[in-house]
Every structure is written in C-alpha cells, then in structure tokens.
Amino acid sequence: MGPWYAAAALDGSIHQSAALDGLSCEGCGAALNVASGERTAKCPYCASPNVVARPRSAGEDPTFVVGFVIPEDDARKRARAWIRSTWFVKTAFAKADVSDVRGVYLPAYLYSGSATVQYSAQIGENYTVTETYTTTDANGKTVTRTRTKVKTEWRSLSGQWAAYLDDVLVTASRGLDNAELEAIEPYDLRALRRFTPKILSGWLAEDPSRAVSECAELARQEAVEQVGSRLAAHMPGDTHRDLRHETTFQHEHGALMLLPVWVLAVKYDPQEPPVRMVLNGQTGAITGTPPRSWIKIAGAVVVLILAIALTVWMGARA
Amino acid sequence: MSERVCTRCESPLEIEDLRCAVCALPTPVLTRGERPDETVAQILRCNGCGAGVRYSAEAQAPRCDFCGSLMEVEVPEDPVEQAEAYVDFTVTDAEAKAALGRWLGSLGFFRPSDLQAEAAVGGLKPLWWVGWMFDAAAAVCWAADSDAGAGRSAWAPHSGRFSMEVDNVVVPASVGLTAKECEILAPRYDLGRTSAEPRGHANATVEQFTVQRSAARKIISESLEDVARARATGHIPGGSVRNLRVSVLPSKLTTRHMAFPAFVLAYRYKDKLYRAVVHGHDADCVIAEAPLSWAKIAVVVAVVLATAALVVGALSL
Ligand SMILES: [Zn+2]
Ligand SMILES: [Zn+2]
Numbered sequence: 090m091g092p093w094y095a096a097a098a099l100d101g102s103i104h105q106s107a108a109l110d111g112l113s114c115e116g117c118g119a120a121l122n123v124a125s126g127e128r129t130a131k132c133p134y135c136a137s138p139n140v141v142a143r144p145r146s147a148g149e150d151p152t153f154v155v156g157f158v159i160p161e162d163d164a165r166k167r168a169r170a171w172i173r174s175t176w177f178v179k180t181a182f183a184k185a186d187v188s189d190v191r192g193v194y195l196p197a198y199l200y201s202g203s204a205t206v207q208y209s210a211q212i213g214e215n216y217t218v219t220e221t222y223t224t225t226d227a228n229g230k231t232v233t234r235t236r237t238k239v240k241t242e243w244r245s246l247s248g249q250w251a252a253y254l255d256d257v258l259v260t261a262s263r264g265l266d267n268a269e270l271e272a273i274e275p276y277d278l279r280a281l282r283r284f285t286p287k288i289l290s291g292w293l294a295e296d297p298s299r300a301v302s303e304c305a306e307l308a309r310q311e312a313v314e315q316v317g318s319r320l321a322a323h324m325p326g327d328t329h330r331d332l333r334h335e336t337t338f339q340h341e342h343g344a345l346m347l348l349p350v351w352v353l354a355v356k357y358d359p360q361e362p363p364v365r366m367v368l369n370g371q372t373g374a375i376t377g378t379p380p381r382s383w384i385k386i387a388g389a390v391v392v393l394i395l396a397i398a399l400t401v402w403m404g405a406r407a
Numbered sequence: 408m409s410e411r412v413c414t415r416c417e418s419p420l421e422i423e424d425l426r427c428a429v430c431a432l433p434t435p436v437l438t439r440g441e442r443p444d445e446t447v448a449q450i451l452r453c454n455g456c457g458a459g460v461r462y463s464a465e466a467q468a469p470r471c472d473f474c475g476s477l478m479e480v481e482v483p484e485d486p487v488e489q490a491e492a493y494v495d496f497t498v499t500d501a502e503a504k505a506a507l508g509r510w511l512g513s514l515g516f517f518r519p520s521d522l523q524a525e526a527a528v529g530g531l532k533p534l535w536w537v538g539w540m541f542d543a544a545a546a547v548c549w550a551a552d553s554d555a556g557a558g559r560s561a562w563a564p565h566s567g568r569f570s571m572e573v574d575n576v577v578v579p580a581s582v583g584l585t586a587k588e589c590e591i592l593a594p595r596y597d598l599g600r601t602s603a604e605p606r607g608h609a610n611a612t613v614e615q616f617t618v619q620r621s622a623a624r625k626i627i628s629e630s631l632e633d634v635a636r637a638r639a640t641g642h643i644p645g646g647s648v649r650n651l652r653v654s655v656l657p658s659k660l661t662t663r664h665m666a667f668p669a670f671v672l673a674y675r676y677k678d679k680l681y682r683a684v685v686h687g688h689d690a691d692c693v694i695a696e697a698p699l700s701w702a703k704i705a706v707v708v709a710v711v712l713a714t715a716a717l718v719v720g721a722l723s724l
Contacts, residue, residue: 152433153425201431203656214552214560242559248566249548251656253430253628279619281425283436325552325564325650340415344433 109286111296115139119264120296121193124289133191133293134264136354136363151284153199153346155276157192157292157370164190164351164368171366171375177389179382182364185357192370194294194347196261197270198301199278200308202254202341204316208334209247212326215239241328250320250334257315259307261297261345265367267307272376273369276348280371284347294347301343308343353377411435418543418660421620423488428620428627429543429660450615452481458583459487459617460534472532472612473583473671474682488616490537490666495600496607498690503670504528506690507683511674511697517707519700522676530673533611533687535666536581538589539620540598541627542574543660547635549653555645562649567642573634577665578626580618584669588684588694595689596667607668607687616664631655 112121116137131138159167168187172178217237226232256278260270282288297304316336324332349370354363357380366377411420411434413427420427424434450459451469455476462480463469469478498506512523519525547569552562575598579589605613635653643651668687673680676698683695 199433201426203430205656212552212564214557214562214564216560240559244558244564246550246564246566248550249568250654251546251548252654253656256431283425319654323550323652323654325550325652326562340430340432342415342432 109289109294111143112140112293113143115141117264119262120298122289122294122296124286124291131189131191133193133352134354134365136189136356149345151196151294151347152344153281154194154284154288155278155280155346155348155371156282156288157349158280159349159351159368159370159373161190161192161351163373164192164353164370167368167373167375168351168353168366171377172379175379177381177385178379179357179385182355182357182380185355187353187355189355190351190353190368192292192349192351194289194292195265195270195350196295196297197346197348198259198261198304198308198343199346200254200257200259200305200312200341200343202312203339204250204252204254204312205337205339206250206316206320206334207247208250208320208332209245210324210329210332211243212246212324213241213243213328213330215241215327243330244326246325250323252319254312254315257308257311258348259304259311261299261301261304262295263298264295265350269367269376270348273350273367273372273374276369276371281346297345305341305343309338309341312338416658416660418658419662421488421662424620428624428662429657431624449480449482450487450617451478452617453478453583456583457617458581459483459615460583461613461615471583472534475530475673483617488620488664490535490613490616490664492601492603492663493535493605493666494596494598494668494688495602496533496611496668496687497600498668498670498685498687500531500533500670502690503533503672503685503687504531506685506693507672507674507695510683510693510695514697517699517703518697519676522697526674526676526681528672528674530671532671533608533668534583534671535605535611535613535668535687536579536584536589536592537614537616537664537666538577538579538581538593539623539627540663540665541576541578541630541660542572543576543631543657544570544572545631545635545655545657546570547639547653547655549635549639549642549651551639551643551648551651553643553645553648555643557645565643565645569638569642571635571638573631576630576634577667578623578630580616580620580623581614582617583614583671584684591694592667592669592684592686592692595686595692597688600688601665605666611668613666620662627660628655628657631657 109122114132114137116132116139117135119132119134132140165187172183217239219235219237221233221235223231223233260267320334351368351370353366356363364380368375413420413432415432416430418427418429420434426433449462451462452459453471453476455471456474458473471478507528511526550566552564554561556563577593579586581589632653632655635655636651639651639653670685672683681696686692
C-alpha cells in the first residue's frame with residue numbers, strides 16, 4: 090500500500106465545486122477562493138490590494154470545515170489588547186491601525202492513524218540502603234553513624250505498545266507555517282462539519298499551497314513526537330533511560346479541511362514590511378512577532394542596571 | 408441499525424458520524440438512500456446547563472428538568488439520534504421522595520440534627536438521561552512493576568499483551584447530569600429490563616443525544632483503558648502491582664443508544680436549595696449535596712485540641 094496521500098489522489102475524491110471562484114494575490118501569490126460572484130478588495134495575508142481573478146487549479150475539495158466563532162469586532166479587540174499587553178513594542182506599532190482584520194479559511198490536513206511500537210528500555214527501580222559511616226563529632230572525636238540512601242536498580246524491559254493517534258493538524262498553506270498553526274492550536278474538533286461551498290459565503294478560503302507530500306511529512310513528524318511522549322508515559326518504574334523504539338505507522342489518512350483564522354497585517358512603517366498577527370477564529374488564541382523597540386529595551390536595561398548599582402551602593406554604605 | 412462500516416477498524420458507523428468514533432477515519436458522504444428519512448425537527452435546549460430534551464407542544468415557557476433554567480426551541484443542524492432502548496422506571500415518585508428522606512437521615516454526626524425533619528423535599532422531575540453502551544474488541548499492551556522477580560528493589564518491571572472483548576460499557580452522553588452523577592448511576596441499572604419505548608413513567612422527560620458520538624472518542628478510549636487496567640491485573644505475575652500502564656487499540660466498536668431512568672429532586676433547608684438525584688431503578692442510590700453542621704464540627708475540633716493539650720501537658724510533667 091502506498092502512502093495515504095497517493096491513495097487519496099486516486100480514490101476519486103478530487104472534484105471541484107463549481108460554486109467557488111478563484112482569486113490570486115499579486116503581492117504574495119496566495120491562491121484564494123470565494124463563493125461564486127463574491128469579490129475581495131485586499132489579500133488577507135499581505136494586505137495587497139492587487140487581487141485578481143485566476144482560473145481554479147485542479148485540486149481536491151476540503152472534506153471538513155470548522156466554522157468561525159469569534160466575530161470580526163471581537164478579533165479586533167483581542168488584537169488590540171494583545172498588542173497593549175506585549176512589552177517593548179515599537180511605539181508606531183502600538184499606535185498602528187488594527188481595524189483591517191481579515192477572516193480566512195486556512196487549508197490544513199487532519200491526520201489520523203495507528204502506531205505499533207516495539208520498545209526496549211532500562212527501567213530504574215529504587216530501593217533504600219542503610220549505610221554506616223564514620224565522621225568526627227563536635228568534640229573532634231571519631232564516631233560511627235548510619236544513614237539511609239536511595240539507590241536505583243536498573244532492569245531491562247522490552248514490549249509492545251499500540252494505539253490510535255490523537256488528532257494531528259498540520260498547515261497546508263505556504264502563507265502560514267506549522268509553528269504558527271501550533272501556536273494558535275488547539276481547535277475544538279467537536280465543531281467539525283462536512284464542507285459545503287455554502288459555508289464560504291462572505292469569507293475567503295485559501296487553496297492548499299503546500300505539496301500534500303510535504304504536509305504528510307509534517308504530520309508524520311508530529312505523530313512521531315506524540316508516540317515518543319505517550320510511550321515515555323507508558324514506562325513503569327521510578328525512572329527510565331535508554332528508551333529505544335521502532336514504530337510502524339498504519340492506516341494513515343489525511344483529510345483536507347478548513348480552519349477559521351483571523352489575519353491582521355499591520356503596516357506601521359512605510360519602510361518596513363507589514364507585521365502579521367494570526368488569531369484562532371474559534372478560540373481567539375493569538376500569535377505574531379511584534380516589532381520590538383530596541384530603544385525601549387535599552388532604556389529598560391539601563392534603568393535596571395542603575396537600580397541594581399544603587400542597591401549595591403546603598404548596601405555597601407550601610 | 409446502519410450497515411456502514413469503517414474501512415479501517417471495522418466499527419459500525421452511524422448516520423451522524425463524520426469520523427469513525429474509534430479510529431477517527433473520515434466517513435464517506437451519505438448517499439441519498441442512506442440519509443435518515445425521519446430527522447428530529449426541533450428540540451428544547453436549556454439556557455442554563457445546555458441539555459437538550461424532546462420537544463413537546465404543550466410545554467409553554469418550559470423549565471429545564473435538570474437545572475430549572477428556561478428552555479428554548481432549537482432546530483438542530485445535524486440529525487439527532489434517538490434512544491433505541493429505555494431502561495424501565497421501577498421506582499415511583501413517592502419512593503424516590505422517601506429515598507431522599509431516608510438518605511438525609513443517614514448522613515451521620517457532622518450534619519445538622521434536624522436535616523431530615525426540616526428539609527422540604529419538592530420539585531421532583533422524572534427523566535431519562537442518555538448514554539452510549541459499547542461492545543468492543545481491543546488489543547491491550549500493558550507495562551507495570553510487580554514484586555515477581557524482584558532483586559534488590561521490591562519491584563521489577565514487566566510487560567505483556569492480551570486481547571479482550573468488552574460488553575455493555577456505558578459512556579454518558581448526558582448534558583443535564585454531571586459526569587460524576589452518571590458514573591455513580593450507570594453500574595446500578597438492570598439491563599434486562601429495557602423496552603423500545605419509554606416505560607414505567609408516563610410524564611418523564613426524555614433527554615436527546617445532542618453530543619456527537621465521534622466527539623466522545625476521548626471518553627470512549629478512556630473507559631476502554633479503565634476496563635483494560637482492571638483486566639490486566641490477571642495477567643501480571645506476582646502479588647502486588649504498581650505503575651500499571653496500558654495502551655488500547657480498539658476495533659469493532661458497536662454502540663447502542665440507551666436512556667436511563669432517574670429523578671432530579673430539589674430540597675430546601677434553611678432557605679437554601681440543594682439538588683439531589685435518585686436512581687430510577689434502585690432507590691437506595693441517592694446522589695445529593697447536603698449542608699454540614701459547622702457548630703458540631705467546631706465542638707469536635709475544640710474537644711480534639713483540648714485533649715491534645717491535656718496529653719502534651721501530662722507528658723511534660
Ligand atoms: Zn474506524
Ligand atoms: Zn438545564
């Protein structure tokens with residue numbers, strides 16, 4: 090059996106909704122979709138106004154979608170509060186206009202599968218021993234005393250572990266990397282719905298721009314990490330070391346889905362590229378790299394050094 | 408019920424499943440013929456606790472039987488599953504009230520002495536709460552420490568695996584009752600006394616399945632892990648065991664939609680309302696909160712302290 094993404098490409102699930110129109114941003118190259126007949130003025134990722142119609146490329150329709158819960162107003166408020174609560178941001182950025190939030194459905198793969206693991210490890214079982222030792226007491230005499238000490242006996246253990254993986258979500262958009270998606274996860278997948286073009290009405294949806302094989306690789310990495318931490322928790326004993334395992338992944342499957350995100354491209358300086366913030370459209374979790382003001386940070390460091398110097402000086406005088 | 412089966416783990420799929428409840432594989436889109444002809448048009452949803460119950464036209468400005476909040480009519484987006492089997496009510500209203508009264512008198516010293524006499528029991532609501540009942544097969548891998556083969560330490564690690572079949576594992580789908588309440592009620596139903604229609608109480612409310620089964624994947628695997636842990640003890644060598652860990656790979660999970668009878672009651676003591684749940688099948692099972700007598704606790708603490716002081720005093724003489 091080939092990898093899941095090869096199978097997915099063959100099972101005839103690839104079809105196109107006629108109810109969508111394709112758009113393309115000339116600024117950053119993002120491939121977007123809108124419900125038929127709708128237009129958008131600006132690219133949600135780079136705020137470029139140069140968004141033009143494009144023929145839709147062949148690709149699969151998403152299987153699932155999680156809808157927006159956080160309304161636009163709320164997204165704006167959260168963005169503003171987040172900027173305000175971040176330390177040492179550039180003043181121009183702190184004062185910048187954050188009204189231009191754009192909702193976009195982000196393409197992602199929802200990956201699932203099972204893992205069968207053969208492991209071996211050294212399991213540490215603690216025991217206590219009573220030791221006698223000699224020391225000198227307060228009067229300078231040599232005395233014999235006892236103390237208890239915890240020691241570890243190492244025993245080898247090997248075995249199997251098998252389970253279905255917990256949900257793994259990976260980005261399928263080149264505009265948003267996986268670390269950014271992880272920063273605004275989790276999504277509550279109890280709100281999962283089957284995709285219909287209707288749900289896009291009034292919204293933008295991006296086409297997957299990462300190769301499905303690349304997404305599969307990302308998903309596999311997350312799965313490997315998950316197995317590693319679940320296996321470590323499976324180990325008995327007081328401690329363990331040298332945990333080695335060989336994992337076989339089976340029944341892997343990835344379903345293309347759409348996740349709601351609010352994107353905010355803040356243009357605070359004509360010389361600088363816009364700063365992007367991303368908000369989870371379901372929970373409001375937020376991520377971004379706000380521009381720091383080196384002058385503010387340097388100022389704070391100087392004040393801190395002065396305060397320490399003053400304290401030391403006062404202490405020395407007293 | 409449905410003949411659709413998950414292509415990955417062979418678990419039967421249900422109409423409302425978007426993903427398999429066991430392995431999370433997306434389910435194929437329903438064909439026209441597979442769509443349920445009879446979907447529930449509307450339910451009543453509680454503004455307070457979120458429970459959904461069967462709609463009835465007679466109820467004007469209805470109150471939630473679980474928590475007393477106002478309810479509103481809702482048209483659910485997805486098909487709502489109905490219970491296939493109702494466990495019969497065998498406890499009557501009067502018996503439920505009496506059971507709560509008995510319970511209030513049985514709480515022991517630290518409760519107010521007049522609790523049983525003064526508590527005004529009222530607001531009795533008979534209802535069926537909903538849950539899934541699972542049968543499944545699963546491959547279990549376990550690891551644990553036991554005293555078998557122990558060296559210098561009292562413990563030695565062991566591992567192994569076995570396969571198991573589980574029947575009639577109840578996983579609550581109730582929104583109106585708490586998980587804790589359901590956990591206590593669930594093991595005490597006589598599953599031999601079930602009917603296809605609600606029986607044993609004419610006026611009882613019927614809760615609806617408003618939680619998706621695939622959303623309960625986590626709870627299902629946790630309950631299978633509980634069963635696996637209990638069964639694993641038979642496979643571990645030695646007498647005492649610690650750090651028992653299991654991994655469970657389920658397959659062939661079948662589900663029945665069940666409704667379980669219970670009473671939600673309220674009683675008033677010294678101007679405060681307390682909630683109580685009485686089993687609809689076994690009146691001796693009462694779950695409720697009750698006030699503590701702070702006066703009695705204070706007296707006991709004072710006596711303990713005085714005794715301790717006396718002992719310390721006597722010892723230092
Ligand atoms: Zn399955
Ligand atoms: Zn309620």
